[in-house]
Amino acid sequence: MNIESEANEKYVAQPAIPSAVVVPVHADRSSKWWWITAFSALASVALFFYSRQTIGEPIVIEFLDGYGIKPEDRLKHHGIDVGQVEKVELSAELEKVLVHVRLQRNASTLAREGTQFWIVRPTFSIDSVGGLETILGAKYLAVAPGPSSGPKASRFVGLESPPVASAKDGSLEILLDSGTRGGLSNGAPILYRGYKIGNVLQVGLATDARSVRARCAIEPEYRDLVRTNTKFWNRSGWRLNIGLTGIKLDADSMAQVVSGGIEMATPDTPEPAVNMGHRFVLYEEVKPEWTQWQPSIGHGELWNSLENRLPQPQRMALRWQERSYGFRVNRQLTGWCLPLDDGSILCLKEQLVAPDSALGGSVSIEIAGLSWVPTSIQWIADSGSAPQDPRIIRFRPANQLPDDVALWSSKYVAAAPSTPCSVVLVSDDPNSSVALDSGRFAPDGVIWSIDSSIVLSSDLLGVPVIRAESNEVIGLLVPNSKASMVVLLK
Amino acid sequence: MVSRANLTKMRHRVAAFTLAALALFPAAVLLPILEVQRLGHYHQSSILGGIFDLFAHGSYFVGGIILLFSIVLPLTKLIALLELTWLCSLDEKHRARTYRWMEIAGKWSMMDVMLLALLVMLVKLSGLVEFHFGPAVFAFSLCVAFSLIATLSFDPHAIWESA
Numbered sequence: 268m269n270i271e272s273e274a275n276e277k278y279v280a281q282p283a284i285p286s287a288v289v290v291p292v293h294a295d296r297s298s299k300w301w302w303i304t305a306f307s308a309l310a311s312v313a314l315f316f317y318s319r320q321t322i323g324e325p326i327v328i329e330f331l332d333g334y335g336i337k338p339e340d341r342l343k344h345h346g347i348d349v350g351q352v353e354k355v356e357l358s359a360e361l362e363k364v365l366v367h368v369r370l371q372r373n374a375s376t377l378a379r380e381g382t383q384f385w386i387v388r389p390t391f392s393i394d395s396v397g398g399l400e401t402i403l404g405a406k407y408l409a410v411a412p413g414p415s416s417g418p419k420a421s422r423f424v425g426l427e428s429p430p431v432a433s434a435k436d437g438s439l440e441i442l443l444d445s446g447t448r449g450g451l452s453n454g455a456p457i458l459y460r461g462y463k464i465g466n467v468l469q470v471g472l473a474t475d476a477r478s479v480r481a482r483c484a485i486e487p488e489y490r491d492l493v494r495t496n497t498k499f500w501n502r503s504g505w506r507l508n509i510g511l512t513g514i515k516l517d518a519d520s521m522a523q524v525v526s527g528g529i530e531m532a533t534p535d536t537p538e539p540a541v542n543m544g545h546r547f548v549l550y551e552e553v554k555p556e557w558t559q560w561q562p563s564i565g566h567g568e569l570w571n572s573l574e575n576r577l578p579q580p581q582r583m584a585l586r587w588q589e590r591s592y593g594f595r596v597n598r599q600l601t602g603w604c605l606p607l608d609d610g611s612i613l614c615l616k617e618q619l620v621a622p623d624s625a626l627g628g629s630v631s632i633e634i635a636g637l638s639w640v641p642t643s644i645q646w647i648a649d650s651g652s653a654p655q656d657p658r659i660i661r662f663r664p665a666n667q668l669p670d671d672v673a674l675w676s677s678k679y680v681a682a683a684p685s686t687p688c689s690v691v692l693v694s695d696d697p698n699s700s701v702a703l704d705s706g707r708f709a710p711d712g713v714i715w716s717i718d719s720s721i722v723l724s725s726d727l728l729g730v731p732v733i734r735a736e737s738n739e740v741i742g743l744l745v746p747n748s749k750a751s752m753v754v755l756l757k
Numbered sequence: 758m759v760s761r762a763n764l765t766k767m768r769h770r771v772a773a774f775t776l777a778a779l780a781l782f783p784a785a786v787l788l789p790i791l792e793v794q795r796l797g798h799y800h801q802s803s804i805l806g807g808i809f810d811l812f813a814h815g816s817y818f819v820g821g822i823i824l825l826f827s828i829v830l831p832l833t834k835l836i837a838l839l840e841l842t843w844l845c846s847l848d849e850k851h852r853a854r855t856y857r858w859m860e861i862a863g864k865w866s867m868m869d870v871m872l873l874a875l876l877v878m879l880v881k882l883s884g885l886v887e888f889h890f891g892p893a894v895f896a897f898s899l900c901v902a903f904s905l906i907a908t909l910s911f912d913p914h915a916i917w918e919s920a
Contacts, residue, residue: 300773307777307899311784314892318788321892339800 323350323370324378328408330425333364334386335406342368342384342408349374349410366425368408378421381413385426437487438465441541443529444478445549449501457483457529458502464489467529481549483529492564493545494537498557500550502530532557537564578693578731578740579673580605581635583614587621588629595626602728603694604634605740608674611647611663615729615743615754619644619660635672639665658713658754659743675731675740683734683741683755687715690753691733692723692744701727702735708753715742717751767912772843774907779835781900786828789891790875803893804828804871831866831904834859838907841916852916863908869901 330336333355342350354367370377387409411430445451448470457465465485473480485493529549580603588595604614612634619641621630632639643665687708692701701723708715717723723746732742732753742755789801802810804827811820837859841852875894 300770303903304773304776304780307903308780310899311780311896314784314788314896318892 321372323372324375324421325353326350326368326370326378326421326423328366328368328384328423328425329358330364330366330386331362331427333366334388336364336366336386336408340407342370342410343387344374344377344410344412349377350408352408366408376415377410377412378419379413379415379417380420381417382420382423383411383413383426383430384408384423385429387429437490439485439487439490439493439541440468440543441483441485441493442544442546443481443483443499443549444473444546445481445501446478446551448479449549449551451479451481451501451529455481455528457485457499457531459489459492459531461530464492481529491540492533493531493541494533494539494564495541495545496538497531497533497541497547498550498554499529499531499547500553500557502528502553532560533562533564534560535562537562578605578675578733579695580693580729580731581668581672582695583618583729584633585618585621586629586631586633587625589622589624590626595629598625600728601726603730605731605743606634606668606672606674607661607677607680609677610667611661611677612668613659613661613680613731613740613743615745616658616660618729619662634664635668637664637666637668659756679737679739680756681734681737681739681741682757683715686710688741689735690741691735692727692730693733694727694730711752713755713757714745715753715755717753719750721751722748723751764912764915767910768842768915771838771907771911774903774910775835775838775842778900778903778907779839781896781903782832782835784896785893785900788893788896790893790897792889792891794887794889801891803891804897826865826867827871830862831868834862834866834908835904837862838911842911849917856913856916866904868897869905872898872901 336352336355338352338354340352341348342352348371350368350370352366353369356365356367357363358365385408387407408425409429451467451470453467453469455467455470456463457467465483467481467483469482471480471482472478530553582601583604584599584601586597586599589598590596600618602615602618604612604618606612619632621641628640630641632641632644645663645665647661647663687705687710689705690703692703694700703717703721707718707721709718723744725746725748727744727746730744731740732744733739734741740756742753745752745754786804789803789806791800791802793800793802804823808820808824808828811817811823837855840847840855841859845852847855875890878888
């Protein structure tokens, strides 16, 4: 009993189940892993933000016909991707095709009012056969950006065909009336001697419906060719002559066959140039004498700015023979020279004097179909050129140049101003003349070095340099692949 | 013997990783994950967008399977984990059931498998088409990693210990 109670007491005194231990939990309320959560949330937001940034603007373009355009087709500008078609759907009234395009981010400036979109597909029209890449490859959308100042826009109406090139600034717009349309269409070329000088902007009925009126634009550099007595005739497509000698098919170009063309001619005695909006009759047939006319009309933008006076430099070649490894080798230096009205010719010294290595008697100089030996040429001791080491030579050839060579008035040959001025370099093609600003020159004695960023063809050796203000020849050009320069008249 | 303090710590850790995975989940699913360029065609697709494409092309079965295994089940698992460790809004009986669901959902959630599939595609197709990963791939990999860590660190004892 006693033992039992003792044991019982012992049992009570030593409880088998330990009592709960209180552990402070407050220290662990925040885990050290929570920064992972914060980081992930930030990363998630950042990723959304990033992909919003890389994705460009969405725009919608309405077309009347989708021509099979489909999602993932590209929007191209100058042949480069600037966007992608995301979705093509019909409008609610089932009348239009809505093309949803996502612009690339760097092309978001295209989303402006005035931007034009069209679907490029194979065409055989206007001036050319175009869009051939879309026969096999995917069709694509093309874009012509609107003015950069335009307000933002996200909905556009697409064009059914590529926009007709609007007339260039300075173009001459004229109206041609004819009895019938005669195969003319928008964009048809206007030709002068078979050379394209403009095109038809629009063909439509005249307001009184008595004639068909074509509004045409002549490119700025050719506007002087159109005179009040100029004749225009329709020259659409081809002419087929079947005669005793056989069949003669006459077609100028594929473009003309497709869209028609207008040919023009100006009489040998041209009347004054016309102004904007002048009306001409467009004849159905050409009269034989029209094609014989050969007026000489100066043209080109430079022609106007230089008051119809342009030097016409002549090609000049210096030929000589040299010994190279024991063999005789022909050498030549070609360039330009400027014939003056007093019978002399202006050129660079290196164009006239063969190098010392030239074999005696082998040197010849050729200009305008004539050839001279150097000894027959009379150098003019001109006070104008630097006396001791002249870079520019004025010489009188042994016999006169042919009559048809244009001569430059020696009144317009002058010493250069002491500081560089704006100049124009003129070769025989006025349209390829180069205008150079005064800031491009570094004066250095009798030469002006030209900024090395301007690369001039070595073919321009000896081309006259004209002062833009006074139209005077002030020097000749020496082109060089590294740094060209102008040698001045003194 | 698992101490209560350790359990609480574990709960917080699991909750932290689960929340991190959940935070990355929308980015992983909605943002473009693949950028494929082939023969002038450029295609960008997200996981969800791909599933919608499958539905649009009438592949309801495949689309449904991908939707289930790569979006619904992983999400279920993450939410269940979050409930067990953080929210604790259910009573014990329901929590046990939630745990069983979570186990099942975890077995069938195939996000990690999909990641592997993407990698295989990268290796296999890199010669044929121009192939880039989009921004979502970053979110997707982290999401997979965090949800794995959360699952591994989860100790079922927490179910029977009230928070």
